[in-house]
Amino acid sequence: MMTTTITESDVRKALSRVEDPEIGKPITELNMVKSINITGTDVAVEIYLTIAGCPMKNTLVTNTRAAVADIAGVGEVTVTTDVMTDEQRRELRQSLRGGVAEPVIPFAQPASTTRVYAIASGKGGVGKSSMTVNLATAFAQKGLSVGIVDADIYGHSIPGMLGSEDRPHSVxxxxxxxxxxxxxxxSIGQFVDGNAPVVWRGPMLHRAIQQFLGDVFWGDLDILLLDLPPGTGDIAISVAQLVPNAELLIITTPQAAASEVAERAGTISIQTKQRVAGVIENMSAMVLPDGSVLEVFGSGGGQVVAERISTLTGTKVPLLGSIPLDPNLRANGDAGRPIVLADPDSPTSQAIMQVADKLVVRKESLAGKSLNLGVR
Structure with a gap:
């Protein structure tokens, strides 16, 4: 009877398929494999966790066990864990930052391939955060790697809309x-107790956004969305300074009063030299069960904003889509399950997915064009 010989090379090859869920790289590449012991056909693996109480411990252990169990002829598989030392964490941090000791904002670097969209509005209550969460979900559904910065420091709401109660941790x-x-x-909401208010002045707001962009390990994102507060205040200016290549997405509603205010948010791009990627009209005509439509907030506001910003900036700013008013958009947001996931066939979800389709394709070549990387 032929006995299968399992080697350490076999085990390491299997472990190279196991990625750290937070970092998105193989544990072998991250030096997270502490030891491999082989006794006959039985294999015992000990892996490092970045911190004690790592929230991804169970996932890492399960995936490691499954990868080793796939080796032909393997017997009993045992997976245990240890915790990295401070020195190992420092080495990991420097490795992930490319040897750069001080944090930089990766999305502002010329070589960055991440598309950055700043979701802006002239006034509150137009569904900007709901649109941010659902667009992010739509992108993720398309297989893209997506991140959200909840830049609305005073009115933070992104974790709740995503149904997330987890807290960040540090390496x-x-x-x-x-x-x-x-x-x-x-989100700043992940760092405050309960529903405590954030009472900060401008410089502290700027520093918070800077930390969210530079101190957070985002990995290789395809798209980053920044949910800005309404208006054209400190944070909108800070984002333009910190990530000058961020493109603006202007959210408005169909009514004339909202469109006039949204126009101001769009024309801030003249001062910041940012590109306006387009306008999204939210809370458009509601599709009733019998198929008829009800224009609760009027009509045409989104097209008016797109045309006015186009005229004022001298560039073509498209109306990317009109998102039907749907009570389920609010209800699912409150439940922490975006409507794009909860009811993908609804007219609202379909409209959001169509907007996402337009945003993932850059219509114009950037070859030979200025990226406007400086903010005046």
């Missing part, structure tokens, strides 16, 4: 963001 001085529905996200 050395690098912040690891929680994930929900495949979306990495960070």
């Amino acid at each position: 050395d001085d690098m912040i690891m963001p929680p994930q929900a529905h495949g979306i990495k996200h960070i």
